[in-house]
Amino acid sequence: MAGFQSLPGFRDFYPEEFSRRQHIFRVWRQAASAFGFQEYDAPVLEPLELYKTKSGDEIEAQLFSFTDKGGREVALRPEMTPTVCRMVGAKAGALKRPIKWFSVAEFYRYERAQKGRLRAFNQFNADIFGEAGPEAEIELIALLIQCLSSFGLTKDDFYIRLSDRDLWFFYLEALGFTDAQSRGILVAIDRFEKMGEDAFKGYVEMHGEVAAEMKDKVLAFLQIKSLADLEAVLAPFKSDKLATRLSDWRKVLSGLSAMKLSEFVAVDFGVVRGLAYYTGFVFEAFDRKGDLRALAGGGRYNDLVKKLGGPDLPAVGFAIGDVTTGLLLEQRGLTPHFVTAPDIYAVIGGEAERNAAFADIQALRASGWRVEYPFKELAFGKQFKAAAESGAKLALIYGGDELAKGVVKIRDMTDRSEREVARDQVLASVRDFLSGH
RNA sequence: GCGGUCAUAGCUCAGUUGGUUAGAGCACAAGAUUGUGAUUCUUGGGGUCGCGGGUUCGAGUCCCGUUGACCGCCCCA
Structure with missing residues (x-):
């Protein structure tokens, strides 16, 4: 066109698409509510500086940003984390801990659209502030699983890869890498799955060759599949910090196991997540077939609230996108067709009967029933066809014959039985019939 | 930001080496049917063939540009 x-x-x-989106939102909200999270919202437009402070100046290229009429540099929000950090930071002293918040909101990123990645998309964000211990991770990972399995997705459809940036840095430092080198290695790790050995090219250009024996040790970390593997690889190193981290890992894995969620979780240090503000556990949800982008991602970011001007407040959070989730649901045939069927369809004999029907239609609607009727005079046959196609459970028949007798005919659309009720009994009869079904 | 493929009705598509007023199925609407249900039959609306230019006697078809979709790269908060 x-x-x-x-x-x-x-x-x-x-x-149709709107009802699919509503279904996704409903499931998310219900899951969050079951976990005791509270919903919030915030402005779509924020100061550009908020994102530059969090992510660096380069981020501007990926934003819908502009100068407003008051000369302010602004951007449509590309994510919720900086905003929620600002909100929580501003009132941290007054908020009861732990702070468990969630939102469902639209975000905007100026990027090339691809399958599973659009310029405007919706995300469910859930965050816990004020809890430094791994109990927050347990809560959030369990919520993430609930947010996906509530659609009917199972452990055969998706899983969560759990990793730890803190342990990566500990391990790389123990191997003798400097901080800058470690960051370079993590970039390579992030790309390793897709690119293989080529992933290290960028690192080699910046920091020089990695000794073969050293590279093997780095790649050994990627082979870790369980807590036992992790403990074995880290056995040569001893420190209080390491002992604490391993204890956190045990808590997270045993907590999720007690919730019977182990089958959804895989220990996988291949996940490091792009931008570098994560400070501990990081995790991502993927479809098992692996032909979609990440469904969700998150982790701990203990420094961010302070960096954005708030108090020193530990935080963990994750986000699920509606685009990839929608694609996965479609693939698995889990997008229910929502028919907004009326409860009642009014069949109206002609213009003479219309006003009598209107009186009841209005009263029924005011009581909360969903009522439809034809705008134009139609043959009875057509009206019954329309009533059947609408999915209505009941038809109310306002014909000349009925109204002359002071009655209305009620037709049960499922078994096609009919009976007559007095005009002033219509509301009561409808209530009896529909509340019994 | 860089490469590749594609674009015909609301949807899925057909359209011959360039040749008259561009087609089908589905969907939608009306009638057959002025008091009772998804079938059937008849009819209808809907296209500047994504948009703009060029070649040609003639372009949906060939060429160039442009916009958008999809795939890959960069990036992925």
Whole structure:
């Protein structure tokens, strides 16, 4: 069609797509509520500086940013984390701990649209502030699993890869890497799955060759599949810090195991997550078939609230996107068709009967029943067909014959039985019938 | 930001080496049917063939540009 199109990477939500999106939002909200998280929202437009402070100046290239009429540098939010850190930071002293918050919101990123990645998308964000211990990770990972399994997805559909940036840095330092070198190694690790040995090219350019024996030790960390593997690889190193980290790992894994969620979780140090503000556990959810982008990602970011001007407040959080989730649900046939069927369809004999029908229709609607009727005069046959197609459970028949007798005919659309009720009994009869089903 | 593929009705697509007023199925609407249900039959609306230019007597078809979608790279908070 000629004329206007939506902007690249932006979607129109026709009623069918809208109902699919609502289903996703409903499931997320229900899961969060079951876990005792409280919903919040925030402005779509934020100061550009908020994102530059968190992610560096380069981030601007990926943002919908502009100068507003008051000369302010602003950006459409590309994520929720800086905003929620600002909100929590500003009132941290007054908020009861632990602070467990979630949001469902739309975000905007100026990137090339691809499958599973658009310029406008929705995310569920859940964060816990004020809890430094691994209990927060247990809570969030369990919530993440609930947010996905509530759709009907199982351990055969998705899983969560659990990793730890803190342990990576500990291990690399113990191997003799400097801090800068360690960061370079982590970039290589992030790419290793996709690129193999080539992933180290960038590191070699910056820091020089990695000794073969050293590289083997780095790659050994990637082979870790369990807590036992982890303890074995780290056995040569002893420190209080390491003992604490391993104790946290035991708590997280045994906690999730007690929740019977172990089958959803894989120890996998291949996950390091892009930007470097994560300070401990990091995790990502993927579909098992592995042909989609990450479904969700998160981790601990203990320094961020302070960096954005708030108090020193530990934090963990994750986000799930609606685009990849929607694709996965579609693949698995888990997108229910929502028919917004009326409760009642009013069949109206003609213009003479219309006003009598209107009186009841309005009263029924005011009581909360969903009632439909034809706008134009239609043959009875057509109206019954329309009633059947609408999915209504009941038809109310306002014909000349009925109204002359002071009654309305009620037809049960499922078994096609009919009976007559007095005009002033319509509301009561409908209530009896529909509340019994 | 860089490469590749594609674009015909609301949807899925057909359209011959360039040749008359561009087609089908589905969907939608009306009628057959002025008091009772998904079938059937008939009919109808809907296209500047993504957009703009060029070649040609003639372009949905060939060429260039552009916009968008999809795939890959960069990035992925």
